[in-house]
Amino acid sequence: MAIPRPGKPVRGSLSGTPVMAVFDLLGRRWAMGIIWNLSRGAASFRNLQTSCESISPSVLNSRLKDLREAGLIELTDDGYALTAIGEELFQLLKPFKEWSGKWADHIDQKN
Amino acid sequence: MAIPRPGKPVRGSLSGTPVMAVFDLLGRRWAMGIIWNLSRGAASFRNLQTSCESISPSVLNSRLKDLREAGLIELTDDGYALTAIGEELFQLLKPFKEWSGKWADHIDQKN
DNA sequence: TCTGGGTGCTACATTATCCGTAGCACCCAA
DNA sequence: TTGGGTGCTACGGATAATGTAGCACCCAGA
Helix, strand or coil: CCCCECCECCCCCCCCCHHHHHHHHHCCCCHHHHHHHHCCCCECHHHHHHHCCCCCHHHHHHHHHHHHHCCCEEEECCEEEECHHHHHHHHHHCHHHHHHHHHHHHHHHHC | CCCCECCECCCCCCCCCHHHHHHHHHCCCCHHHHHHHHCCCCECHHHHHHHCCCCCHHHHHHHHHHHHHCCCEEEECCEEEECHHHHHHHHHHCHHHHHHHHHHHHHHHHC
16 A cells, blocks of 8 residues: 555545554554554564464555655664654654553543 | 554554554545544535545545444444544644644745 | 575455445424 | 435455464574
């Protein structure tokens, strides 16, 4: 699948705004999980495969390609790593961890 | 598809942590876009359908069900609306807009 | 040099998910 | 009671994800 570019939504997004292109890119399986994993440092293909338990290599490869073409990750001597702007994106993802705790509590309450 | 619950990943996520359950839920088409749209206030089914240009009603319905079961949105007299915790999640999504601008510039530079 | 094991990735069939369109039930106003 | 708007479901085809197998490459040891 083609890579969504800001202003040129591929998958049919809301209005073609850059933020929707982001949602388009991140709204794919494993995309955010991969970024999350790479935040701890560069990782090899195999390494990512094991930390993303059940991802198949073909999808991992495809997602890595997406993220690389989007400029969020790059292939270094140490393996795949976040780029500067990818790291910035991770900083936005970071607060999700705390929120998810609240969310979990909220759901537990209901059950 | 079953709803991912914190601690009980459905689709096979990294490690079953709550944050991965979030990524599992949001890593579906339109999920973040719907939340983004609802941040401007409650919206009807039709309303969402038009603001999410090319979403099909069946997928929209499915996503709304996902988000409702996850407790992020609810059906009010005014239509679908963010819950309190859904609104909190939107606050985390908000900074993506600014970042996406940077990202767009970054990509333009490369081309 | 020739195993043998680790790594990165591809191929392919199966399954799940998404999309597009049609259409039904409901409400309300004319 | 007809017509139009709204909320949603059904279904067939397209697209994406999964699971498994396996190939090419490198390097270490015999």
